[in-house]
Amino acid sequence: xxxxxxxxxxxxxxxxxxxxxxxxxxxxxxxxxxxxxxxxxxxxxxxxxxxxxxxxxxxxxxxxxxxxxxxxxxxxxxxxxxxxxxxxxxxxxxxxxxxxxxxxxxxxxxxxxxxxxxxxxxxxxxxxxxxxxxxxxxxxxxxxxxxxxxxxxxxxxxxxxxxxxxxxxxxxxxxxxxxxxxxxxxxxxxxxxxxxxxxxxxxxxxxxxxxxxxxxxxxxxxxxxxxxxxxxxxxxxxxxxxxxxxxxxxxxxxxxxxxxxxxxxxxxxxxxxxxxxxxxxxxxxxxxxxxxxxxxxxxxxxxxxxxxxxxxxxxxxxxxxxxxxxxxx
Amino acid sequence: xxxxxxxxxxxxxxxxxxxxxxxxxxxxxxxxxxxxxxxxxxxxxxxxxxxxxxxxxxxxxxxxxxxxxxxxxxxxxxxxxxxxxxxxxxxxxxxxxxxxxxxxxxxxxxxxxxxxxxxxxxxxxxxxxxxxxxxxxxxxxxxxxxxxxxxxxxxxxxxxxxxxxxxxxxxxxxxxxxxxxxxxxxxxxxxxxxxxxxxxxxxxxxxxxxxxxxxxxxxxxxxxxxxxxxxxxxxxxxxxxxxxxxxxxxxxxxxxxxxxxxxxxxxxxxxxxxxxxxxxxxxxxxxxxxxxxxxxxxxxxxxxxxxxxxxxxxxxxxxxxxxxxxxxxxxxxxxxxxxxxxxxxxxxxxxxxxxxxxxxxxxxxxxxxxxxxxxxxxxxxxxxxxxxxxxxxxxxxxxxxxxxxxxxxxxxxxxxxxxxxxxx
Numbered sequence: 120x121x122x123x124x125x126x127x128x129x130x131x132x133x134x135x136x137x138x139x140x141x142x143x144x145x146x147x148x149x150x151x152x153x154x155x156x157x158x159x160x161x162x163x164x165x166x167x168x169x170x171x172x173x174x175x176x177x178x179x180x181x182x183x184x185x186x187x188x189x190x191x192x193x194x195x196x197x198x199x200x201x202x203x204x205x206x207x208x209x210x211x212x213x214x215x216x217x218x219x220x221x222x223x224x225x226x227x228x229x230x231x232x233x234x235x236x237x238x239x240x241x242x243x244x245x246x247x248x249x250x251x252x253x254x255x256x257x258x259x260x261x262x263x264x265x266x267x268x269x270x271x272x273x274x275x276x277x278x279x280x281x282x283x284x285x286x287x288x289x290x291x292x293x294x295x296x297x298x299x300x301x302x303x304x305x306x307x308x309x310x311x312x313x314x315x316x317x318x319x320x321x322x323x324x325x326x327x328x329x330x331x332x333x334x335x336x337x338x339x340x341x342x343x344x345x346x347x348x349x350x351x352x353x354x355x356x357x358x359x360x361x362x363x364x365x366x367x368x369x370x371x372x373x374x375x376x377x378x379x380x381x382x383x384x385x386x387x388x389x390x391x392x393x394x395x396x397x398x399x400x401x402x403x404x405x406x407x408x409x410x411x412x413x414x415x416x417x418x419x420x421x422x423x424x425x426x427x428x429x430x431x432x433x434x435x436x437x438x439x440x441x442x443x444x445x446x447x448x
Numbered sequence: 449x450x451x452x453x454x455x456x457x458x459x460x461x462x463x464x465x466x467x468x469x470x471x472x473x474x475x476x477x478x479x480x481x482x483x484x485x486x487x488x489x490x491x492x493x494x495x496x497x498x499x500x501x502x503x504x505x506x507x508x509x510x511x512x513x514x515x516x517x518x519x520x521x522x523x524x525x526x527x528x529x530x531x532x533x534x535x536x537x538x539x540x541x542x543x544x545x546x547x548x549x550x551x552x553x554x555x556x557x558x559x560x561x562x563x564x565x566x567x568x569x570x571x572x573x574x575x576x577x578x579x580x581x582x583x584x585x586x587x588x589x590x591x592x593x594x595x596x597x598x599x600x601x602x603x604x605x606x607x608x609x610x611x612x613x614x615x616x617x618x619x620x621x622x623x624x625x626x627x628x629x630x631x632x633x634x635x636x637x638x639x640x641x642x643x644x645x646x647x648x649x650x651x652x653x654x655x656x657x658x659x660x661x662x663x664x665x666x667x668x669x670x671x672x673x674x675x676x677x678x679x680x681x682x683x684x685x686x687x688x689x690x691x692x693x694x695x696x697x698x699x700x701x702x703x704x705x706x707x708x709x710x711x712x713x714x715x716x717x718x719x720x721x722x723x724x725x726x727x728x729x730x731x732x733x734x735x736x737x738x739x740x741x742x743x744x745x746x747x748x749x750x751x752x753x754x755x756x757x758x759x760x761x762x763x764x765x766x767x768x769x770x771x772x773x774x775x776x777x778x779x780x781x782x783x784x785x786x787x788x789x790x791x792x793x794x795x796x797x798x799x800x801x802x803x804x805x806x807x808x809x810x811x812x813x814x815x816x817x818x819x820x821x822x823x824x825x826x827x828x829x830x831x832x833x834x835x836x837x838x839x840x841x842x843x844x845x846x847x848x849x850x851x852x853x854x855x856x857x858x859x860x861x862x863x864x865x866x867x868x869x870x871x872x
Contacts, residue, residue, distance in 0.1 A: 336533070340533075341602075
């Protein structure tokens with residue numbers, strides 16, 4: 120069994136990176152490089168804005184990446200992530216509806232809750248379509264129906280955008296591109312609660328997730344209530360994805376690549392992998408956001424663009440070298 | 449009396465739209481080694497899935513050690529029953545040690561903090577299955593045989609009272625499947641763990657099992673000792689093809705084989721050959737000549753001679769004499785008629801004594817009648833007659849035109865040449 124000592128070292132390095140990233144995050148921004156002058160009012164505003172962005176990035180990144188880790192384990196498929204299963208699409212549709220139609224209907228809580236409800240409904244629909252043949256659905260039918268439902272959801276979003284007024288259209292499009300501008304504090308608090316509780320709950324399920332990677336039948340033979348574990352971890356992962364989407368819009372790639380990278384570093388044991396993915400995902404998104412804000416001042420690039428542009432090549436390099444230690448094709 | 453390890457009571461079960469098992473009824477006592485056989489789609493795997501609680505029976509009940517399977521808590525169930533799948537697949541890069549420790553999932557504390565009892569059980573399981581030195585290797589990098597041993601170790605780490613194998617040795621080569629079976633027989637005898645082996649390999653199943661269950665079309669057709677279940681007409685009916693059952697000469701267990709031997713290559717000219725053999729030299733000769741497509745007769749042979757047994761198994765007409773007796777007039781007459789109908793005579797590398805010397809005279813008679821004789825070389829070296837009469841007859845045969853051969857391949861070539869000449 121792989122020893123814990125090198126893993127501890129890596130985990131420590133990951134944790135140390137967080138204050139460093141906080142510093143980078145505070146130093147970088149479209150208004151110029153350097154620590155904002157907190158003696159002025161505008162400086163204070165920029166300072167608190169940058170701190171807010173740091174925590175947004177941390178939360179959204181952690182949620183997406185932890186969610187992807189869980190989907191990959193349960194579906195036993197390296198391509199699984201919230202987007203592929205249509206969960207993000209459903210959450211996006213819910214969020215777009217909430218922004219355009221029901222703005223302020225349920226207060227600040229409305230956005231994440233609507234997104235979650237839509238995401239769960241999408242997951243159920245996907246699951247329902249996939250299990251048409253009877254019994255529990257195969258991974259392939261799940262992913263296939265996920266992709267289809269995801270496409271339908273994005274068509275609905277496009278329809279909503281095209282019929283919206285200019286202001287609404289701008290908000291939704293900007294949100295869809297992915298943006299870590301902090302929203303209302305109540306909403307953030309709720310999201311923080313959702314995310315941290317879900318990650319802790321999933322962490323408690325980590326040993327069960329390990330066994331589930333051998334397949335649902337094997338998990339059953341090993342004395343797990345495989346159906347219950349599968350369903351509850353799918354729901355928790357959906358909650359994570361929906362919250363992330365409602366906070367930061369459609370930010371792709373984090374939920375797919377960070378889990379893979381972390382698996383090459385920490386191995387497939389979810390007791391290590393899940394927290395590592397959460398922290399790594401947060402750190403990755405904070406870094407991407409810092410880059411997005413500062414490469415083309417005064418213009419901000421959507422962070423989703425940066426995650427894909429930075430993440431893609433990095434992903435390829437890592438995988439070429441170490442895939443065999445993470446995932447066997 | 450103890451409750452049976454596994455009991456199916458009038459179980460009907462299946463999937464959403466179709467029922468697969470139809471009124472299955474049997475009991476397995478604790479400590480038994482039972483094999484389940486049956487053609488593809490006969491319900492073997494469904495039976496196993498029902499026994500493990502993956503499928504709930506629609507009617508009837510399934511009991512493990514006296515307790516209804518559906519009412520067992522997952523952890524209790526895992527403490528009673530361990531399953532080795534057809535092929536364990538771990539998409540992620542877990543080590544063998546980690547995989548085996550998964551077998552402790554049900555008994556470990558909630559978050560899987562290793563407990564000395566757990567690591568002891570895992571280590572014992574790895575020692576039993578001989579994978580301890582593979583502990584730190586990645587499961588996916590092992591050979592198929594090693595993977596199956598690791599999967600068995602995972603099931604054993606559960607410390608179950610019954611272990612079930614679902615075609616788990618089907619894709620292993622003979623060395624590795626023997627090794628897995630050896631481990632199973634050990635745990636069955638030493639640890640008194642009940643074993644239920646679902647297998648496609650009838651002969652392996654019959655070799656290791658105390659009892660066999662034969663399934664067909666979702667029903668239990670036969671339930672008994674290997675000898676009772678492996679009956680020719682029963683297997684032939686269930687598998688829908690002609691099968692033959694013999695006793696293994698060493699183990700005594702029934703051995704089943706197809707009848708491909710009877711449907712061999714046919715040359716254009718059917719030649720009938722009479723074979724003179726004995727003491728085992730004929731077995732390979734008979735088989736090869738039949739494969740080459742010749743009609744074969746044999747004799748004179750003594751009853752119970754291994755050649756006589758082989759001839760009987762291959763349906764080769766044979767002139768027979770009582771065991772350990774010199775050839776008498778009746779058998780000689782029978783053999784003479786056979787030689788008369790044959791197109792040629794093959795003399796195998798058989799030792800000659802005064803008891804069977806007449807067989808060599810049959811060959812001389814055939815040669816005199818103008819029939820070709822193929823004679824294994826060095827008859828003089830195998831001549832145990834007091835006056836070395838066999839060597840003399842052989843010399844006469846050679847000068848009379850008998851062809852000598854050494855090695856069965858050479859004989860086959862000589863015979864093909866003769867058959868070709870006849871066609872021309």
